Amino acid sequence: MAKNSPRLAVRAVLLHQGRLLLVNAYPDGKSDLMCAPGGGVEVGASLPDNLAREVFEETGLRIDVGAPCLVNEFHDPAAGFHQVDFYFRCTVIGSAELAPEWQDVENIVTDRRWVTQDQMAQLRVKPDSLIKIAFDEAPISYDPLELIVR
Template sequence: MRLKSPRVAVRAILKHEGRLLLVNAYPDGQSALMCAPGGGVETGASLPDNLRREVFEETGLHITVGAPCLVNEFHDPASGFHQVDIYFHCVVDGSAQVDPDWKDKEAIVSEWRWVTAAELKDMHHKPDSLRAVAFGDAGAVMYDPLEEIVR
């Protein structure tokens, strides 16, 4: 049996006025799981360029990409899907308001939410280390070992 290579993705730790932007990337509310905006990288573009593209596609926001802050990997044992996410600290360029009528081109993102650390604590989200990365020591780079994705 030939093993598939993990998918590589980039994600934004995008904070504004003490709140972190999260998205629900399950069409039609199939899951309540929230995560940082971002997605798969395309060959030939840098990780920051991919992240700017992904955040714009999902939210309509323009961002400046800063330093990497987390490498996370997750898998779905049922399907064999394995993804490595590289997270970057980012800031919004211009308005931080997501147009409520914004539609990403793949029609996957169904919700956007700016959340506080306290709200994130009580919310179904991945990765498990997201709160520490977003609201902890901004200078720390973390590795979050392989975890099972749970819907």
């Protein structure tokens, strides 16, 4: 990837029994910010294949990847970082139980939880549009460039 090229990532909007799956990907309690599970795209694999791999690595869950529902960009101008996230509606294959002993492959995810819309409204979550996309099932949307927060 050329210097300062945007990083591509995929994220799962994964609802199960009225709850959305969120993760915290800040090791050592560096931040309380929650987001949808997912991560960086590897060259040579489709976006859905990348997403299924990332969700399994972070949560131990197997998913079926559906339609895209959000494109979100964020950046850190001081660091020259720019990321484009592609969000897909997903469903769980098999059990939706989050095994307490599951360990993220990269030891980055420190919290995984299913939340209701009311619970989500009480958390710090990015992107800002995620709650509406997840629970209102709005049509595909674009969330313009926003600053990274930690």
